[in-house]
Amino acid sequence: MPKVSSVTVPYAAYLRVYEPLGAFPQPERGHWERYAKRERHPSYQDELRRSLADLLPTPPIPVPVHESDDAFVLEVDGVLCVCPWRTRLRGWQALDGMADQWPAPVLDAVLPPVVRRQAAEDYERWLERNPDARPWIRTAIWQVPLNWFVLVADEERVYEKKGEGGVPFLRYRTPMVQARRRVARGLRALKDAVDEGPLIDGLVDVGRWLEEFHPRSYVELDYGGLVHTLSSDFLDEDHSAADVAEGIEALRSGDGDVAGEAYARLVERWRTARARQFAN
Numbered sequence: 001m002p003k004v005s006s007v008t009v010p011y012a013a014y015l016r017v018y019e020p021l022g023a024f025p026q027p028e029r030g031h032w033e034r035y036a037k038r039e040r041h042p043s044y045q046d047e048l049r050r051s052l053a054d055l056l057p058t059p060p061i062p063v064p065v066h067e068s069d070d071a072f073v074l075e076v077d078g079v080l081c082v083c084p085w086r087t088r089l090r091g092w093q094a095l096d097g098m099a100d101q102w103p104a105p106v107l108d109a110v111l112p113p114v115v116r117r118q119a120a121e122d123y124e125r126w127l128e129r130n131p132d133a134r135p136w137i138r139t140a141i142w143q144v145p146l147n148w149f150v151l152v153a154d155e156e157r158v159y160e161k162k163g164e165g166g167v168p169f170l171r172y173r174t175p176m177v178q179a180r181r182r183v184a185r186g187l188r189a190l191k192d193a194v195d196e197g198p199l200i201d202g203l204v205d206v207g208r209w210l211e212e213f214h215p216r217s218y219v220e221l222d223y224g225g226l227v228h229t230l231s232s233d234f235l236d237e238d239h240s241a242a243d244v245a246e247g248i249e250a251l252r253s254g255d256g257d258v259a260g261e262a263y264a265r266l267v268e269r270w271r272t273a274r275a276r277q278f279a280n
Helices: 028-036 044-053 087-098 104-110 113-129 146-151 176-193 198-210 224-228 232-237 240-252 256-278
Strands: 012-020 071-076 079-084 137-141 157-160 169-175 218-222
Touching: 012 044, 012 071, 012 224, 028 071, 028 079, 044 224, 071 218, 087 113, 087 137, 146 176, 146 198, 146 218, 146 240, 146 256, 169 176, 169 224, 176 198, 176 218, 176 240, 232 256, 240 256
Parallel strands: none
Antiparallel strands: 012 079, 012 137, 012 218, 071 079, 157 169, 169 218
């Protein structure tokens, strides 16, 4: 296993799907069975550090040359589930959205146009051979998208200030059937109350993504490195899934005032978090 830095990368949160081994065809299933027996598995920080290390050479390598054979591993009630990294695929998809996130001069300085153009051509050829490919992991920078909280419930929230190895974490984990049910219920309430909006669009998108996985999968919302940049007071008081559930229930009962108050709390809380992106 490649040696990685111990420096903490603080700004990414994740939405992951863990599929049971039976969902994978052979020989991939055999690979994950052997992989799960390893004594140590890399963390999300290891994954992110490796990706950032590829940006240091000149010219930078925005997408790994080879696909990762690593995964996150989860065992629930004796059932082994894995969440493949698929770092190469996610790298290509991240490049697609960079033009909307960065001013052109900054983007050209970090990733020259010729590098991005070559990566786009490689992705197009790869998609021709793998038209049904999809990632098991979604990543958000400096925030947790509000539509992600629709998938989980406050009672599934686990916050440890000193988790394994003394590293803090905040995460939610729920069965796939529950996540899909909440998406459907949330969409009905939102569409009955408003015609359109970014929350609806985001929820439709994530709902379609969830439909691509085995029904006995698990969905995990992980604050990842955000716990290292958000204050302990913020994390102690952050019950965003409860606020989202309250807002949706208020919409279902026709109480627009309560729904508006819940949404305002969410927007203000995460506006404060996103502001840290520009703190330096």
